[in-house]
Amino acid sequence: MLLPVRHSSCVLSIQFRAHSRFATTRTITTLASSAFAEIISRSSSKHQIYQSISSDPFVNLSIEQYLLQKTPEDSNVLFLYVNRPCVVVGRNQNPWLETNLKALQKHDTDIPRSGSSVRNVLYVRRHSGGGSVFHDEGNLNYSVICPRDVFTRDRHAEMVARALQKIGAVNAMVNERHDIVLAQQPKEFAKQKDATGIEDPFEESTPQALKVSGSAFKLTRNRALHHGTCLLDSPNINNLGAFLRSPARPYIHAKGVSSVRSPVGNVSAGLVSSAEPFSMQRTILSIMDEFSRLYGSGHEVRDCASRLNMTKSEFNAGDDWVAGAVGEVQLHEIPEIQNTFEMMKSTDFKFLQTPEFTFSTFTTEEDPRLRPPLPSFLPPLTRISIRAKKGIILEASISTSNDEAIAQKQALHSSEILADRTLHEIDAQAWRQIIDSIVGIDYDGQQQQQQPMEEVVDHLTEFLCEKFGV
Incomplete structure (x- = not known):
């Protein structure tokens, strides 16, 4: 009717x-x-x-x-x-x-x-x-x-x-x-x-x-x-x-x-x-x-x-x-x-529906593809790996030092401060604070640095913000 x-x-x-x-x-x-x-x-x-x-x-x-x-x-x-x-x-x-x-x-x-x-x-x-x-x-x-x-x-x-x-x-x-x-x-x-x-x-x-x-x-x-x-x-x-x-x-x-x-x-x-x-x-x-x-x-x-x-x-x-x-x-x-x-x-709904993925700047056994060369303004031994599922960071490792012991400290620290963070909620200011605390580990020592710390923080923050759309 x-x-x-x-x-x-x-x-x-x-x-x-x-x-x-x-x-x-x-x-x-x-x-x-x-x-x-x-x-x-x-x-x-x-x-x-x-x-x-x-x-x-x-x-x-x-x-x-x-x-x-x-x-x-x-x-x-x-x-x-x-x-x-x-x-x-x-x-x-x-x-x-x-x-x-x-x-x-x-x-x-x-x-x-x-x-x-x-x-x-x-x-x-x-x-x-x-x-x-x-x-x-x-x-x-x-x-x-x-x-x-x-x-x-x-x-x-x-x-x-x-x-x-x-x-x-x-x-x-x-x-x-x-x-x-x-x-x-x-x-x-x-x-x-x-x-x-x-x-x-x-x-x-x-x-x-x-x-x-x-x-x-x-x-x-x-x-x-x-x-x-x-x-x-x-x-x-x-x-x-x-x-x-x-x-x-x-x-x-x-x-x-x-x-x-x-x-x-x-x-x-x-x-x-x-x-x-x-x-x-x-x-x-x-x-x-x-x-x-x-x-x-x-x-x-x-x-x-x-x-x-x-x-x-x-x-x-x-x-x-x-x-x-x-x-x-x-x-x-x-x-x-x-x-x-x-x-x-x-x-x-926009971000937390995302299936598991890994962002890595270097080849791994799981993903052996060659990666593009990192920008020349980053320290030569920069390594970044972030694994996330449903938009939540499960594991992270970021290091910039050419000293193996310091690089390990940076990777451990980055894992501690990034684990369980919601990826899309990390804005440019938050990335800068995170990178500053990671890179600062290398600059706590007395060895001569190739780049000023502020410059490394700026460039690495810029790199990550571009890749994650911040």
Whole structure:
């Protein structure tokens, strides 16, 4: 049974001609935002399409989580949203390994090559697995929630690839990693060279393919969530590495999931058979259309979804479908969404979910990779090793002295003062105090020093702050 009708900004009724000469009228009901919790969980709401009017990734991911938990087990849901600039890591990823934390959140970062400026880029950890991605106003995020028994890893990526083909990206295809790529011939690749961003190392198996969409998944007992990015027209396409390339990566050996780096491109630069210029809205409508085809939801839900008033949160509903615009209103009206929002913004969720890892400036039996040479401004025998789990330091050893006995004292002292510290809570001032007390052991003696103590403390503090994003 539908909730009470109020005046609609969409069509209140649509007439369908049957085989008789009489018209059949079906009512489309428009509902206020306060009806969200009730209408999405209605057992007859088999087909649901939503767009977000919020650009806050914490809001959108919290609404997405609520849709996964509350929509009927046999329903199919499409949720589309565009986030403000942010880096989003998977549930089981390491932010110190996957992101340049120093370039995020509190810092203003200029992107000179693209001529744009990205300010206050957020760091976000999501509930699903998968790799790290960068979102901005040129990236469309799609989320499909469906019964688990019909879910496959390529089902919805292929849906989006078909939508991209319809708008002119005829080379869009799904590769063996379940990503959407633009397969290219050498001539086409040369044309797009200036409109692509390359993430090293090159690991895309399709020759010269440009990744435009990556996916992540979350499975519950009866439901499946597949959400993905779609690089449509990102102004930061050439500069993703400024945020996704961690300066600590060469020194970290980690458990958990690591991202696979691939060359990326914009869909807007890959349209080869379109008489119309690229349009974000045209892409959204194409994805809605393919979703409706895939799940047989009919024209009503698609048509009303395409006519949503994107200035406020409201919903249109039919006998077995819902289409609506969502955003901050749901955050304030629904406690479960508010709770998820607060949890996702907490530093505990952002950092204390991190699997065990070791940061080491020298080769070990566990991690025999060669390390980059340490900066020349550090003492030549500087050695740093920090092992952490869920953001808590378990073991640490920092030494700078060329005297073995003093180096052992420094390592022991560093272990004592760093053990059980929460890594992301150590700010620049705290690092300086820690390093000062460690280096001071070497300078308590009377031997002549190659560098003034203050200089060593400054440089080692700078090195650690850069690597740990302080």
